[in-house]
Amino acid sequence: MTSSPPVASGGRARRGRSDSRRGDSIFFNLSRGSGVLLLVIMAAIAGFLTYRSFLSFGHNEGNFFTTFEWLPDAPVPTFGIAVLVFGTIASSIIAMVIAVPVAVGVALFISHYAPRRIAQPFAYLVDLLAAVPSIVYGLWGALFLVPHMSGLTSWMDEYLGWTYIFDSTKTGAAPRSLFTVGIVLAIMILPIITAVSREVFKQAPRMHEEAALALGATRWEMIRTAVLPFGRPGVISASMLGLGRALGETIAVATVLSSSPVLSLHLMDPGGGTFAQNIALRFGEAGENGRNALMASGLVLFVITLLVNGAARMIIARRKEYSGAN
Amino acid sequence: MSTATDSVAVAPQLRRGLTTNRLPSWAPAGIAVLSIVIGVAIGLLGSLDSKIQWGLLAGLAFVGLTYGLSAKVEGRRQAKDRLATSVVWLAFVLAVIPLAALVFYTVQQGASVVDARFLNHSMKGVLQTEAGGGVYHALLGTLMQVALATAMAAPIGLLTAVYLVEYGRGRLAKAVTFFVDVMTGIPSIVAGLFILSLWILLFGFQYSGFAGSLALAILMVPVVVRSTEEMLKLVPNELREASYALGVPKWKTILRVVLPTAIGGITTGVMLAVARITGETAPVMMLVFGSDIINENPFEGPQQSLPLYIWQQYQTNNDFGYARAWGAALVLIAFVMALNLVARGIARWRSPKSGH
Numbered sequence: 001m002t003s004s005p006p007v008a009s010g011g012r013a014r015r016g017r018s019d020s021r022r023g024d025s026i027f028f029n030l031s032r033g034s035g036v037l038l039l040v041i042m043a044a045i046a047g048f049l050t051y052r053s054f055l056s057f058g059h060n061e062g063n064f065f066t067t068f069e070w071l072p073d074a075p076v077p078t079f080g081i082a083v084l085v086f087g088t089i090a091s092s093i094i095a096m097v098i099a100v101p102v103a104v105g106v107a108l109f110i111s112h113y114a115p116r117r118i119a120q121p122f123a124y125l126v127d128l129l130a131a132v133p134s135i136v137y138g139l140w141g142a143l144f145l146v147p148h149m150s151g152l153t154s155w156m157d158e159y160l161g162w163t164y165i166f167d168s169t170k171t172g173a174a175p176r177s178l179f180t181v182g183i184v185l186a187i188m189i190l191p192i193i194t195a196v197s198r199e200v201f202k203q204a205p206r207m208h209e210e211a212a213l214a215l216g217a218t219r220w221e222m223i224r225t226a227v228l229p230f231g232r233p234g235v236i237s238a239s240m241l242g243l244g245r246a247l248g249e250t251i252a253v254a255t256v257l258s259s260s261p262v263l264s265l266h267l268m269d270p271g272g273g274t275f276a277q278n279i280a281l282r283f284g285e286a287g288e289n290g291r292n293a294l295m296a297s298g299l300v301l302f303v304i305t306l307l308v309n310g311a312a313r314m315i316i317a318r319r320k321e322y323s324g325a326n
Numbered sequence: 327m328s329t330a331t332d333s334v335a336v337a338p339q340l341r342r343g344l345t346t347n348r349l350p351s352w353a354p355a356g357i358a359v360l361s362i363v364i365g366v367a368i369g370l371l372g373s374l375d376s377k378i379q380w381g382l383l384a385g386l387a388f389v390g391l392t393y394g395l396s397a398k399v400e401g402r403r404q405a406k407d408r409l410a411t412s413v414v415w416l417a418f419v420l421a422v423i424p425l426a427a428l429v430f431y432t433v434q435q436g437a438s439v440v441d442a443r444f445l446n447h448s449m450k451g452v453l454q455t456e457a458g459g460g461v462y463h464a465l466l467g468t469l470m471q472v473a474l475a476t477a478m479a480a481p482i483g484l485l486t487a488v489y490l491v492e493y494g495r496g497r498l499a500k501a502v503t504f505f506v507d508v509m510t511g512i513p514s515i516v517a518g519l520f521i522l523s524l525w526i527l528l529f530g531f532q533y534s535g536f537a538g539s540l541a542l543a544i545l546m547v548p549v550v551v552r553s554t555e556e557m558l559k560l561v562p563n564e565l566r567e568a569s570y571a572l573g574v575p576k577w578k579t580i581l582r583v584v585l586p587t588a589i590g591g592i593t594t595g596v597m598l599a600v601a602r603i604t605g606e607t608a609p610v611m612m613l614v615f616g617s618d619i620i621n622e623n624p625f626e627g628p629q630q631s632l633p634l635y636i637w638q639q640y641q642t643n644n645d646f647g648y649a650r651a652w653g654a655a656l657v658l659i660a661f662v663m664a665l666n667l668v669a670r671g672i673a674r675w676r677s678p679k680s681g682h
Contacts, residue, residue, distance in 0.1 A: 024577050033485075038509065049516070
């Protein structure tokens with residue numbers, strides 16, 4: 001409270017003074033209380049999930065980290081997150097590999113390439129698309145994209161099958177695979193990465209850009225030397241935001257993926273699973289131990305997203321000091 | 327005449343010396359058309375049944391042709407520039423196609439389902455394997471749950487933002503800032519799990535709309551804090567100082583000067599947060615428990631919500647269910663988009679006045 005405003009002293013002001021003191025302290029405590037409440041909620045989330053997880057660990061006959069099956073309610077409960085870890089990371093990586101370059105391209109398009117007539121409405125449109133609910137993406141992915149993916153799947157199987165990853169062993173099955181999930185996730189996180197990157201690119205110092213152009217740089221050379229270095233931390237944080245979304249995405253994955261307790265590097269084959277999708281799918285029929293086991297997997301997901309977000313913040317905080325502009 | 331022919335003779339050399347050769351200005355468009363033709367031709371001849379492949383081929387042809395031609399005519403630096411330009415345009419097209427397809431397909435599928443009957447009937451007594459039914463109960467549930475969540479999250483978020491901007495110093499403020507950031511990234515299903523274990527398993531309450539709105543509130547608070555914080559920071563300090571100089575206490579300054587100045591932006595932020603939680607499925611799925619009948623009491627008994635309704639109809643795995651899912655998806659998108667448009671309208675209408 002060092003910044004409390006100076007209050008006039010004197011006979012007439014005394015009543016007003018004590019009133020404003022009380023008002024100030026009530027308001028201050030209210031607002032600080034909400035801040036503290038947020039911390040309490042975060043602590044409670046971590047605490048409850050951890051508590052429930054340990055309840056389930058006691059009943060687990062398998063190894064939590066290496067078991068493939070998810071049978072916490074069986075007579076001999078065995079469950080593990082190996083498949084889920086792999087599926088979550090694989091689908092998110094696919095999503096990032098597709099979405100980040102395209103999003104950076106679109107952001108550059110809006111900030112530096114597009115004619116002004118197109119740029120403004122298109123930026124607006126991208127913002128709107130960031131608000132499309134994930135269930136709609138899921139529905140579209142399952143009923144529209146999956147039928148349209150079979151051609152691409154067989155094509156990649158034919159020409160890129162030697163990479164093992166893109167080799168599909170179950171030809172003919174609908175491509176409800178981790179690869180398709182990755183594409184849907186990429187489409188979902190594209191607007192958010194674009195929106196953040198665009199704002200950063202727009203703030204690139206005008207003087208640097210014009211200096212580059214004055215030295216005879218082409219537009220691309222100007223962007224590479226003046227815009228991209230300036231925007232890199234922003235792009236990284238935007239990507240991390242997108243990654244966080246992709247890791248935790250539940251319902252779109254649950255609609256598109258046909259899950260099975262299989263850990264297969266053939267990403268084009270249907271099967272596998274992700275943390276959030278597994279919780280959504282199995283929650284309904286889970287018993288006592290089943291719920292606790294799902295909470296344990298939720299805790300792992302929570303920790304992963306926490307680490308990703310924390311890393312993003314640290315990168316931004318560190319880069320901020322070195323970014324030459326302003 | 328002789329001077330004219332001289333200048334014609336000299337000009338090409340001069341131009342070559344100064345600017346080197348350039349592709350004509352219609353070249354990018356021409357190459358685009360040509361590569362589309364190539365993509366379609368290979369697609370038809372090779373009988374590739376998926377339009378995605380046609381598009382990918384055309385895109386590759388576009389980038390390749392641009393670079394090749396430009397490198398030949400204009401030199402390597404210009405070619406790289408053109409390569410970058412064509413890749414950026416390609417990214418634009420790549421982004422537009424699925425997003426446009428999504429909206430178009432949803433509208434196309436949903437428009438034939440949505441009518442007055444669909445909007446004011448519930449699923450009571452409607453079998454999953456027959457046509458009919460509606461979304462009234464889901465719409466009602468969503469509106470109630472979101473309203474409750476907003477009533478909880480908006481004040482908490484606002485006060486936290488006020489704390490961070492107006493009072494926040496020291497370690498507590500730093501911790502709150504950090505955890506608001508972390509909270510923004512909480513997967514929605516984890517929020518659902520938390521409320522499940524706290525509200526339902528520990529406190530022993532029943533599944534209800536209110537339980538869902540608790541989880542939604544957790545997801546909403548950090549978004550509100552973030553946007554409100556940005557808006558409060560934009561309020562010029564001169565306003566605060568003028569108010570202090572007149573002897574107005576700090577809390578009154580905040581309530582009467584700072585918040586009204588930023589109210590437009592704050593409203594926008596809250597509405598965008600509302601739009602975001604409206605589409606959340608995962609937490610609602612575990613807490614609300616989706617009933618087929620109209621339940622006007624969010625505090626007791628299972629309710630329905632729009633995203634959950636879409637999910638349940640999708641899971642019926644038949645055409646009638648799919649049709650209802652598309653109809654509900656259209657209603658949901660329209661609702662969320664309307665919220666967004668209104669929010670951005672408010673933002674433009676009452677944008678905070680900057681100090682200078």
